[in-house]
Amino acid sequence: MKKDFFKKLYPLTKLYLALTLIISAFIAPSHIYDYSMIIICGIIVSFENKLKVYSKRIFLSLFWLFTAIFIIQSLFIPAGEVWVKFGFISVYKEGVMKAVGLTSKLTAIVSALTMLTLITPIKDFTLALEKKGLNPKAAFILMLTLQTIPEMKKQANVIMDSQKARGIETEGNILVRAKALIPIFIPLVLSSIANTEERAITLESRGFSVGEKRTILYDIKETKNDKIMKIMLAIFIVLCIVWRVLWVISK
Structure with a gap:
């Protein structure tokens, strides 16, 4: 398998992959399989060179x-x-x-969703949904929602570094960190409000609310690999169902 195989898959195919893994965890009668989903998704993420980020998110x-x-x-x-x-x-x-039983299913769900977020760019995912008929405004809201937490995290790190440069202590015991929250939190909220206003102005200047069909400059299309992957996922689900039936019969 080529290293960029998963990277070139259509965003919705990646979504089907994640959903298939989650569904298979509920069909398969083995908790070991459910827990092994961490490894399966980790292997897929490693093709994108994001195994370190994946491991950190899974642990946290x-x-x-x-x-x-x-x-x-x-x-x-x-x-x-x-x-x-x-x-x-x-x-x-x-x-x-x-x-x-509970943690094994949670492992499968969290692993698959974490994998999906790491191998699928948010822009591509929302564009694919929009091409499937999702309202452009709903697609933008979805994209904005998915981007909010990472963007706020980056902004918080920038503000924290700025406050450190000004001599404000941000590391130490609980009391020191609690005191540092206010000089970090207030600029973070104000910058988020300013960013929201800038995005609104940008959308208006691009005629987002006109209501006419938009011209897409950046486009994505399904390839032969997507069809192959969908067939493999369908076969995989059938095999999981057979496994479940054989397990029930053998009991």
Whole structure:
């Protein structure tokens, strides 16, 4: 497989890929397969040289959530037999199994969606939806929503560096960081408002609200690889269903 194979796929094909992986996790009868979705999506992301970013996002998204789920399910919701006992702390087997079932599905969902956001440019994704019939205004709102958090993060880093240069302490204990929030938060909000106004003026100057059909200078099209990928995804789902049926019969 070529290194740029996934990069050249049509945005909606990438969406179908992510949805197929998520659906397969709910069809397949194995929790190991669900957890292995981290590796599967990681391999796909590695073709885009974004494995480091992917790993960081997955860890930040799942670690504390999984910790909370396992603690609540296995310790604080008594159900069934006691699996392990540490003094007055009892770990219930049924609670652990419920936590495994829940976290395995969350792993598949978060991994697939994270992969989708990393291998699909927001501009291409919204353009593909618009070509499928999505209202241009709705497409712009979607693009703006998806871009807001990354843009605000970049802006926050710039403001933080500026405040550091002015002598404001932004690193240290909790109290020091709390004091630094105000000189960072206020410029961030004001700059976000200014950026929103600039975008509105830009859209008006380009005739966004005219209502006529727009001319697309930057266009994307489906290729032969997209058709091949769709066929492979359909076959994959059928195989997952067969796997599920055989598992049910063998029980």
